[in-house]
Amino acid sequence: MVAKLLDGKKLAMEIRTHLKQRVQELKQKGVTPKLVVILVGNDSASRIYVRNKHRAAQKIGIETKDIELPQEITENELLAYVKKYNEDDSVHGILVQLPLPAQINAEKITHAIAPAKDVDGFHPVNIGHLFMNDPHALPCTPHGIMQFFKKYNISLMGKHAVIVGRSNIVGRPMAAMMLNNDATVTITHSKTKNLSELTRQADILIAAIGQAEFIKKTDVKPGAVVIDVGMNRNDKGKLVGDVDQKEVAEVASYLTPVPGGVGPMTIAMLMEQTVKFAERGVQNVDGEVSNG
Amino acid sequence: MVAKLLDGKKLAMEIRTHLKQRVQELKQKGVTPKLVVILVGNDSASRIYVRNKHRAAQKIGIETKDIELPQEITENELLAYVKKYNEDDSVHGILVQLPLPAQINAEKITHAIAPAKDVDGFHPVNIGHLFMNDPHALPCTPHGIMQFFKKYNISLMGKHAVIVGRSNIVGRPMAAMMLNNDATVTITHSKTKNLSELTRQADILIAAIGQAEFIKKTDVKPGAVVIDVGMNRNDKGKLVGDVDQKEVAEVASYLTPVPGGVGPMTIAMLMEQTVKFAERGVQNVDGEVSNG
Known part of the structure; x- marks a missing residue:
C-alpha cells in the first residue's frame, strides 16, 4: 500500500474560495467580517504568524486590525484592549498572539476574550460546549483536521481513533470532535504504557506529540488513516512531522504530508470561524437562532 | 480471583465525618455552608432525591433551603429564582433538580447558575476548565468514583481506563478526570465496534451504560478494577448495575457493588463541593487564591 496524501494546501485553497x-x-448585507489580532512585543516567529494571518484574511476579504503593543505592557493595560474590542460591535473575532511576556498571565487574557469572539476556540466555556457535544467555537487545528475526513469521505462512525498527545489545543479538543462524530476514542500521552500496542489498533491515528518522526511503520495498522500534526526540525534542520512519513506511507491508506498537510488548514479554519461569527451576527439581527 | 468490594456506603460515611x-x-469563622435546592413540580422520584440531599446536608451541618415551585412556572420566573440566589452571598451552592417541565429549557436554567455556585459541575465553563486540566467544579458521580482510587490506593498513572458510555454527566467528565490523573483513556459507546475487545484491555473499566448486567465476565481482563455506575431494574424488578456482579466478581480485583457502591458517593460529593465553595469564599476574604 502506498498512502494517498491528504493535500492541506489544496483543501485550504478550496475553503478560502468558498x-x-x-x-x-455578508458585504451585500452591509457586514464586513473583522478580525482583531493583538501582538505584544517583538517575537519574530509571532510576527511571521501574525503576518500570515493578515495575508490570509486579506485574500478572502476579511478586514483585519493588527494591534502592536510594547513588550512592557501590563496585564491590566492588555485587558483593557481586549475589553475594548469585546464591546466593539464591528469586531467579530479577537485573537491574542501567544506567547505573551512573563509579566502577563496568558490564561487570564485568553479567558477575557468574549466567547462569541473567541476565534481560537480556547475559552473554557467554548471548550465546555465542545465537550458537551454542543460546539459554539472550535480550536482551529483539530477543526482543520476534521475537514479532511469530510473532503475525502472518511467515515468516523464506530472507527477507533487513537490520539497521541493530550494538549489543550490539539489532543483534547480533537478527542471531543472525534467522539462527537461517533468514533471510539483513545487518548494516549507521555505516561502511556505499550503505546505502540494502542496505535496499532487505530483506524485513524492522530500524532500530536512534538517529536520528530516518532511514529514508525510498525506503530501503524495497515490501511489506517494517519494525521501528522507535528512540525519539528530534525538533526539536519529539515522540517519534519511527528510521523516517519516515508516509512508510514508504505502502510497507511491516507496520510497528511508535512509541510502541506495540517498546517495550511489551521489558518483556513481561523478565517472560517471569523466569517461564521460575522454570519451569526447577521442571523441574530434577522431573528434566527444559530449555534454553529 | 474474587474481587474485593469497593464499599461506597462506608467511604461516603468517612467523607461525611470529615x-x-x-x-x-467554617462555622467558627462565622460561615455556614448553604445549599439551595430548587424543585419544580411534583415528580415523586425528584422529591425523594431532594429529600435525600436535604437529609445528607443536615447530618453534616450544611444549611439547605428547598424551593418548591409549581409545575406551571415559566422559564423566566424560574430564571429569576436562579438569579436571586446567584446574587445572594449567603448561598454557596445552587442545584436545580432535573427533569424540568416541558415548557422550560433545562440547559438554559443550569447554564444560568453562577459557575462558582454550580455544585453539580454541569456548567459549560466548569466542564471546560475540567477538560483543560484546571478543574474548578466537578460533576459529582465521576468525582465520587475518583475517591475510590484514592481510598484504596489504586494508581492511575499509565493505566488503561476504558469508559463505556459517553454521557455529559458521567462518561465524558470521567474521561477528563482519568486523563488529568495520567491514565490512558478510551471512551466507548453505542456506536463502538468490537466493544468486548476494548473492555478486555482495561486495567480500569467504568460501566456507565444504563443496561442491566451488560458487562459479563468475558468482557473483563482478570485483575481489572471494575466500576459499576448502573442503576437498573432487571426483569424481576430487582435493582442491578450495568455489570453482571456475580460473574465479574470472579475475575476483577476490585468491584463497586450495586447498590452501595457509586450511588452513595454522588451525594457525598455534592456535599463536599458545597463545603468547598463555602471555604473558597472564606479564603477569598482572607486574600488567598484557591482554584480547588
Whole structure:
C-alpha cells in the first residue's frame, strides 16, 4: 500500500474560495467580517504568524486590525484592549498572539476574550460546549483536521481513533470532535504504557506529540488513516512531522504530508470561524437562532 | 480471583465525618455552608432525591433551603429564582433538580447558575476548565468514583481506563478526570465496534451504560478494577448495575457493588463541593487564591 496524501494546501485553497463567497454575501448585507489580532512585543516567529494571518484574511476579504503593543505592557493595560474590542460591535473575532511576556498571565487574557469572539476556540466555556457535544467555537487545528475526513469521505462512525498527545489545543479538543462524530476514542500521552500496542489498533491515528518522526511503520495498522500534526526540525534542520512519513506511507491508506498537510488548514479554519461569527451576527439581527 | 468490594456506603460515611469537621471550622469563622435546592413540580422520584440531599446536608451541618415551585412556572420566573440566589452571598451552592417541565429549557436554567455556585459541575465553563486540566467544579458521580482510587490506593498513572458510555454527566467528565490523573483513556459507546475487545484491555473499566448486567465476565481482563455506575431494574424488578456482579466478581480485583457502591458517593460529593465553595469564599476574604 502506498498512502494517498491528504493535500492541506489544496483543501485550504478550496475553503478560502468558498469563504470569499460567504464574505461577499455578508458585504451585500452591509457586514464586513473583522478580525482583531493583538501582538505584544517583538517575537519574530509571532510576527511571521501574525503576518500570515493578515495575508490570509486579506485574500478572502476579511478586514483585519493588527494591534502592536510594547513588550512592557501590563496585564491590566492588555485587558483593557481586549475589553475594548469585546464591546466593539464591528469586531467579530479577537485573537491574542501567544506567547505573551512573563509579566502577563496568558490564561487570564485568553479567558477575557468574549466567547462569541473567541476565534481560537480556547475559552473554557467554548471548550465546555465542545465537550458537551454542543460546539459554539472550535480550536482551529483539530477543526482543520476534521475537514479532511469530510473532503475525502472518511467515515468516523464506530472507527477507533487513537490520539497521541493530550494538549489543550490539539489532543483534547480533537478527542471531543472525534467522539462527537461517533468514533471510539483513545487518548494516549507521555505516561502511556505499550503505546505502540494502542496505535496499532487505530483506524485513524492522530500524532500530536512534538517529536520528530516518532511514529514508525510498525506503530501503524495497515490501511489506517494517519494525521501528522507535528512540525519539528530534525538533526539536519529539515522540517519534519511527528510521523516517519516515508516509512508510514508504505502502510497507511491516507496520510497528511508535512509541510502541506495540517498546517495550511489551521489558518483556513481561523478565517472560517471569523466569517461564521460575522454570519451569526447577521442571523441574530434577522431573528434566527444559530449555534454553529 | 474474587474481587474485593469497593464499599461506597462506608467511604461516603468517612467523607461525611470529615466534612462535618470542615463545616465546624467554617462555622467558627462565622460561615455556614448553604445549599439551595430548587424543585419544580411534583415528580415523586425528584422529591425523594431532594429529600435525600436535604437529609445528607443536615447530618453534616450544611444549611439547605428547598424551593418548591409549581409545575406551571415559566422559564423566566424560574430564571429569576436562579438569579436571586446567584446574587445572594449567603448561598454557596445552587442545584436545580432535573427533569424540568416541558415548557422550560433545562440547559438554559443550569447554564444560568453562577459557575462558582454550580455544585453539580454541569456548567459549560466548569466542564471546560475540567477538560483543560484546571478543574474548578466537578460533576459529582465521576468525582465520587475518583475517591475510590484514592481510598484504596489504586494508581492511575499509565493505566488503561476504558469508559463505556459517553454521557455529559458521567462518561465524558470521567474521561477528563482519568486523563488529568495520567491514565490512558478510551471512551466507548453505542456506536463502538468490537466493544468486548476494548473492555478486555482495561486495567480500569467504568460501566456507565444504563443496561442491566451488560458487562459479563468475558468482557473483563482478570485483575481489572471494575466500576459499576448502573442503576437498573432487571426483569424481576430487582435493582442491578450495568455489570453482571456475580460473574465479574470472579475475575476483577476490585468491584463497586450495586447498590452501595457509586450511588452513595454522588451525594457525598455534592456535599463536599458545597463545603468547598463555602471555604473558597472564606479564603477569598482572607486574600488567598484557591482554584480547588
